[in-house]
Amino acid sequence: MTLDILNTKEELRNLIDAYAYLGDAKNIAEQMKLFTPDAIYKVYIGDLLAADVSGTKSLEKEFNKHASEVKTYFTMNGQHTVSIDGDTALGVSFSQLKMIRESGGKNIITDYSVKYDDKYIYQNGKWLIKQRFGYFLIIDARPINN
Known part of the structure; x- marks a missing residue:
């Protein structure tokens, strides 16, 4: 493995970590700078396509709407595997996300x-x-005491 490949892997890991840090801080405008302007973002919950957004302008609106409904985010990134081909790369990563929302006067x-x-x-x-x-x-999902 070359030094260039190791540096690229570190840069890509830093990219997904920055995505988590900025999301947890609800700094959506800065988070959008991590995407290409024509980025595609999809979320699947089971077999259901729950979100399908293209472009950072639309993505910023979607993320801001979601962030307005969440009191606290907390993300821990785990494994991150990448394959690099010149100026493009594919990655698979795993994360644990926690979100606290208020519902019926209780934190969930x-x-x-x-x-x-x-x-x-x-x-x-x-x-x-x-x-x-x-x-x-x-x-x-469950109620939390704090």
Whole structure:
């Protein structure tokens, strides 16, 4: 494995970690800078296509709407495997997401186990997300005391 490949893998890992950090902070405008302008974002819950958004303008609206309904986000990224082919790469990553929402005067925490299939592209000196498909594999919601 060459030093260039190792550096690229680190840059791609930093990209998905930045996605999580910015999402947790609800800094959606900065998060959009991690995507190509024509990015595609899809979410599957089981066999149901729950979100299908194209372009960062639409994606920013969707993310802001979602963030307005969530009190707290917390993300932990796990495995991240990539295959690199010049200025493009494919990645698979796994995340644990926690979201706290208020419902009926109670805080409800929802735990999500998510697999992401990504396509990345190297543009203007940096790696960006061209396509992100999220597969929400396990979902557990319950009241929380705090």
